[in-house]
Amino acid sequence: MGERGTARRRLRDIALALGVGMTLVAGVAACSSPSDGGAAAETGESDGSRAITGEITVFAAASLTGTFTELASDFEAAYPGTTVTLNFAGSSDLVTQIVEGAPADVFASADTTNMAKLADSDLLDGSSTDFATNTLEIAVPSSNPAKIASLDDLARAGVKTVICAPQVPCGSATVAIEKASGVHIQPVSEESSVTDVLGKVTSGEADAGLVYLTDVRAAGDTVVGIPFDESAEAVNTYPIATLRGASEPDVARAFVAHIASPAGQKVLAAAGFGAP
Incomplete structure (x- = not known):
């Protein structure tokens, strides 16, 4: 009987130990992943990133009109609850507007010089990000009435050539090309x-x-493009930055990141922009 009593006590102890262990496992399970998932759902987080909402205004160089219109639409689709308003003009004109207090959250320039003006005025929220490059090409009407074939032809007497003003990025690039090539253009307008x-x-x-x-x-097909070797003398780098005092800084920073992302770069490359 003594041996039987000892055996029973051992079985009882084992049962009690198993019961406590199962209770602890159940308690840990109840406190784990379901509540974590619920918290993520409540905060709108997905894959570690917080959902963002709000409206931003983007000032961008005129040469970005097509690509940024597409990229803004893509951004709004990727971030429901956001709205991107676009304002396109020459980079120098946009800088003047921003310095004078125009409400802008993001600035994308067609050159680094105009971005530097805002940095010098302490109007950037952090540093800018280079996201594309571009070069000049000669554009002529589809019929090419003046029979333009090279950069030298733009300096011929009687040829009506139009260029950008020197303070505009495409204008400063034109000046650089003229100096490097020795070709002096007499434009009919800037x-x-x-x-x-x-x-x-x-x-x-x-x-x-x-x-x-x-x-x-x-x-x-409304114009014909004529490439010329001298264009390599002036490659414009495009930077983008969030502006200080942005109304929705999280949205602004996310938009900047979107432009520099692989998806953004794909859209830019398709339009002919070079890598930064």
């Missing part, structure tokens, strides 16, 4: 944005214009 130059060509008011390669592509 425009405040590259899209204005292209407009003069497509309307037939000019025999040729110096615009970005990307603008020639976007114009389709």
